[in-house]
Amino acid sequence: MTDRPDRPYPPGDYPVVVVGSGPGGLQTSYYLRHLGIDHAIISADPAPGGMFRRFPFFQRLLSWTKPYGPVPRDDRFYEWYDWNSLLAEEPENRAIMPTLMDDSSSFPSRPEMELNLATFVERTGLRVRYDCRWEATRRDGEGFVLQTSDGDYRCKVAIFAVGIAEPYKPDTPGFEHAAHYVDTGSPESYAGKRLFIAGKENSGFELATGLLQWAQRIVLCSPRPQKLSVNTHSLLGVRARYIQPVEDQILGGGVFILNASINRIDRRGSPFRIMCSRSEGGAELAVDADEVIAATGFVCPLLDLPDLGVSVFGRSKLPSMTNYWESATVSGIYFAGTIGQGVSGMKKYGLPANSGAVHGARYNARTMAFHVAQKHFGVERARPSVEPSRLVDVLLEEATHAPELWNQKSYLARSFSLDPGKGIVDEGIVPLADFVDVEGPAAVAIAVETDDTGDIHPAVYIREEGRPAVETLLLSQALHDFRTAEHRAQLGSLLSGVTAGAVP
């Protein structure tokens, strides 16, 4: 098979194979190429975009791109204001998303997001073998063989960025009669109907919000009360843009939000009868509906990877992973994109990282690419030295502005090793859970964290050689600018001790 421009990466042997052309696969491929790691990237889709080729249905994305940030768009710190562009080393390839939006909202529409990803591919010259479906996997010596619709790919490392994309419905009797979220019809088709939505996560509330003006009645139902992001101080829970149904319920406007488990769904003729048990008290409740939609989530389409020994867990069948997103049970198999949310990290105060969204997954992908290059191919990335007298300012600047730290709070950290012989060396962005658990050389890492009151502050982790890291929380600041004299004094005092006075 020849390497045609429109059909690159023919079947054969590659050091790495990346599967998927959504944001996770594209970001991983970009950084593998940047590091000089030869690889193939294949995708079952005909074009880039992954899930953004289809979802979300009615609404704009939940991730913002604020066109007018306080720094130029090609500045790294602008990434905090633009959650949707992929990362690039070349300034001209950064911040593509805001150039494609029509200024009507800070949340891009689905077509705008799809175009954003296609433009990234075009501008960076990434090549993908589209319409090439991964179908099976087997071991091959120290590596793997990925069987695809185009033939076999042998590789030392396989990276799967296939999303959490396979519709999931509970095994409760009658759910087979319900439509899944992905099968939702046009809004007009629900005009005047009684709609029952199983599930109170964002997808359920997205549908309810989009169908408020059409449906006669909407019932949202799941066993526990919905969480709201404004209450959890994180992206955990229903986002602010989808809480109109909550207000409609409060005002008695034809929306009902039930805390109940669904025992079965009966279908007698056209309408449905949903039999529920209230979570509070267990009382039985029957709800009649014309349409039932299961907004009950998705599972990872990992095909036969579990047969290969890849351990999976939970309702989404996420793979069990290390802190560098490598399978915990099969070395050489990695995961990128939204699947990365299977790595919990520190999860302080129960707040998850944003690995399920582009603005978190893009940093995970870059960090993973560096790790794969170093671990499997011996490619070391640059580790510039830092003047001891500058370390405190650099750390506080990172805590104030670094998009990795703000997008992945308590999850990714900026690290510097404190080797007396080599001086202070920039170790880059690292998974925080790995930093605090690995016994390495003396080092410091800084992260941004939110506590249970919603207070946002830097956290410093100092590791002395051969000893576990010690946590110190720095002060919060009303405008989130941590470059104050107080912060300098607090951090300087911490570092002066561990560097024997090298850091003043």
Next chain:
Amino acid sequence: MALSATQLVDTLSGLSLFADLSRPQLEQVAHKMSEESYPVGQRILREGFTGTGFYVILDGEVAIKIDGEERARLQKGDFFGEMSILLGEPPVADVVTTRQLHVLHLGGPELEGFLRDHPPVMYRMLKTMALRLYNVSRVRD
């Protein structure tokens, strides 16, 4: 260990901590707590670190270590993390996985409301904590 919704509720019904709950209540527990997985050798609770959570082991094993010295092991059905949350103090021990771990997790700030919503769980937790205290006292004697 990927469990279906029904299998997860079945599993919970077999754990002593949740033994007094009805099926709808077990379903609510399954929705309130998140499933997580950790590789061997990872610390789940870290001595002196803030913002910890409450964990119930579904599969696997952890070791409780103080100053690097192993004091106990916990397995399926056991729970940990509640002491630190209830006292509002960072953990005084590390909890480290000795086998791949599959747990249910609840963020620290949610534990009080969870226990108030499910008094039978609170009672079972109290009994377990009393037993742990008794065992510690007996060893000291």
